[in-house]
Amino acid sequence: MSAPAPTSFRLFDRGSWPETRRIAGILRKETVGGVLLIVGAVLALAWANSPWSAAYETLRDTRVGPAALHLDLTLGTWAADGLLAIFFFVAGLELKREFVAGDLRDPRRAALPIAAAVGGMAAPALLYWAINANAGDGALAGWAIPTATDIAFALAVLAVISTHLPAALRTFLLTLAVVDDLLAITIIAIFYTSSLAVTPLLLALVPLAVFRFLVQKRIRSWWLLLPLATLTWVLVHESGVHATVAGVLLAFTVPVVRSQAAGGPEAGPGLAEHFEHLVRPLSAGVAVPVFAFFSAGVTVGGLSGLGAALTDSVAVGIIVGLVVGKVIGITAATWLVARFTRAELDRDLGWPDVIGLSLLAGIGFTVSLLIGELAFGAGTLRDEHVKVGVLAGTLLAALLATVLLRLRDRRYRRIAEAEARDADADGIPDVFQPPGSHVPAETVTERSNRRHQSDGRPPEGKR
Structure with missing residues (x-):
C-alpha cells in the first residue's frame, strides 16, 4: 500500500516573506497601542473608584460640539462615535489589503481566519443567549457583546509575557481580529440601529463617492480628503447608523495596489498602505486608548457591588462567552477547516497552540464595551455590569492564555532560533x-x- 500524497497546504504555515515582514511591522505598532490602551483603562478604573470619581463622570459627560448640527455630544460619545471611526478605518484598510494583495487573496488561506472569526463570534453569542434566555429585562440585547476580539489588548498581553509566538500565529490572530471587526461593525449597523433616517444616509453617499473618485485618482491631499471624510461621518451619524460604519465605508474605497500607469502592483505599496502608515499611529496611540479611558471607568462599589455585578446573568454570559465561547468557536472552526480541506497543522505546531490562540481572542475590550453601551445605554446600571463582565472575562482569558502559551514557549523559542539560524546573507530565512x-x-x-x-x-x- 503506497503512502498517501503529502498535503499541499498546511494551516498556520509561514506564508510569504514580504507579508510576514509587513505584518510584523503592524504588530509592533499595535503592541505599543495595546500598552497605552491598558494604561488608559487602568487610569479610568482607578479614577472612577477614587474619592474624585465625580470629577471623572463630569469630564466624561461634558458636552462639546455644535448643537445646530446635533453634534453637541459628550466626550464619551465623541470617543465612541468619532475616535473609533478612525480605528475602524484602519481595520477596513487592513482587511482590504489582506484580501486584495496579501496572502489571503489565496482562498485556501482566507478560509481559515474567516471561518475562525465566524465561529469565534457565533459560539459566544449562543452561550450568552443560553444563559440569558429566561433572564428577561432586555438582557438578550447584549448578545453581541462577547463576540469581539481586541487585537491591541491581546498583543499587549503577548508583549508582557514575552512569548516567542510564531509569526504565523500572530498573523492569524491579527487577521482573525480584523475580520472580527468587520463582522462586528456589520452587527452594529444592522442590529443596533434603533432609528434610521434615510435622507442623511443617502446624502452620505455623495461625499463618499467624491472621496472614492479622488483616491482612485491617487490624490492624497488631506485638505481635500479630510473634509469629505468628516462630512461622510457627520451624515452617517445623522442617519442613526452608528458613525463608526463611515470609517469602514471610506476605507473600502481606497485602492490597494498602484495603477498600471504608476507601475502596477510591483511598483511598491499602494494608497491603502500609505494611509495605513499615516493613520495607524493615531488609531493605536490616541483613538483606542482615549476610548478605553472614557469607557472603562466603572464604579465597582466595593466587594458587594462587584458581587452584584458578577451575579448578573448579563455579566456571566459575557464572561462565559469570552473565555469558553471563543475557545469552542475558533478551535471547532479550525478543526472543521482542517477536516473538510484535508489540510494539516504546520509540522511545528499542535492543537494546544490553537487553544492558546483562541484564549487570546477572548480578550474582548474595545468593541465589546462599545456594543454594551449601544445595547443598554451608556451610564445605566446594566451597562456598568457589562463593563465588569467585559473586564473580568478579558482578564480571565488573558491569564489562561498566558499560562498555556508560556507552557508552549519553549517550543516557540526553538522555532524562532531555527529560523534565525536558517537566515542567509540576504536576511531572509530559508523557509521563506x-x-x-x-x-x-x-x-x-x-x-x-x-x-x-x-x-x-x-x-x-x-x-
Missing part, C-alpha cells in the same frame, strides 16, 4: 525562499530528533 533556491530547512522536530539520535537520546514524540 522559493522551492529549489536553497536546501530545504528541517522542521524544529526533525532537527531536534537528529540531535537526540546523535547523542543516544530517544527522538521527540508526537505532540
